[in-house]
Amino acid sequence: MFTISKEIVFEGPGVHTGTTTRLHLYPSGEGKILLNSVNSPSPPFSLADCEFEARGGTVLKKNGFSLRTVEHLLATLAALKITSLLIVGEGSEVPILDGSARHFVEKLIAERSPIFKREKTYKIVKPLEIQETLAWVKAEPAENWEIEYGIDYDHPLIGEQILEIRVTEEVFIEQVAPARTFGFLRDVEELRKRGLAKGSSLENTIVLDDAKIVNPPLRFPDEFVRHKILDFIGDLALMARSWQGRFSAYRAGHSLHQKLVKFLKSHQDCWSCD
Known part of the structure; x- marks a missing residue:
């Protein structure tokens, strides 16, 4: 550690x-x-x-x-x-x-x-699933820390993307960390009315109009789903920074990620810690 x-x-x-x-x-x-x-x-x-x-x-x-x-x-x-x-x-x-x-x-x-302090590993011991309409998150036992994430956007350059990774330092650095946040021009006005995205720019966001990427190139062909995995790892770290289990998500976001974390925090029969 x-x-x-x-x-x-x-x-x-x-x-x-x-x-x-x-x-x-x-x-x-x-x-x-x-x-x-x-x-x-x-x-x-x-x-x-x-x-x-x-x-x-x-x-x-x-x-x-x-x-x-x-x-x-x-x-x-x-x-x-x-x-x-x-x-x-x-x-x-x-x-x-x-x-x-x-x-x-x-x-x-x-x-x-x-430092000479041991970090606890949280191990999923009981499968669980949380659903919201067409979106869901799952956690189930596994030998390693694994994430499978799926997204589905009505945009010709995104569509459905599904990616599975094993969370290790090397995989994170090379395949997840470089993936940038993204947004759609059509949403900007509404987001700013809600006090969001006021600092979003072409330097820090992949921006898409209805047909193309405004500020190419992408760092990965599937950079969008990779960024969602980055967000998911960050939200799981609200509870623990070391996991043993398989986490799956489809059409999810921060709200659903956090519902999973809160469920795990309140249901200690779903995990063990060593």
Whole structure:
């Protein structure tokens, strides 16, 4: 397991707020992910103690603290086995950077430092499924941490994409982390009315009109489903950063991912921990 050797700072606009924010990451020997706000009089608190919700991404909340769009960072910490860290927010959102987790990986892996604390692995022991109309998520026993994800968009350049991976550091770095978030021009006005996507741009989002990609090229032919896997790993990290089980999702999103996590948290008969 790892922490980091020195402070790392990420700076840039938040994809939803549009406001430039800074995120400070500090080494820690506590054996857990801790969070706080700049100049907060309160002591840091554990990620495990946070409430979370879906609002255009994943939002962490605790006693007045709020940090949006944490999923790409949390996915990176899980994949790189960085389990001991202090995260201090200077602003209300994690910078979107290029819309993927690539820059998180590059900076964190360069400063990764081993610690002698063992991370618990959460093992799925009982199958479960949560459905919402045409969407669903599942978890079932397996020998490794596996994810199968399917998407289906009414767009000629996306359509149905299904991808299965085994979650390892190498697979994450090479096949998942570079995949960027995406959005549709037709949705921009409505999203901004809802206070979302104010910082979305051609530099941090794959933008599609009704027929084409506005800012090509893609990094993968199926970059869209790969990005959904990135989000799913980040949402599973709300509960644990090391899993043994097969997780499947179809036409899902942050809300359904989080329903799965909340179900697992409240149904300890579905998993064991060692």
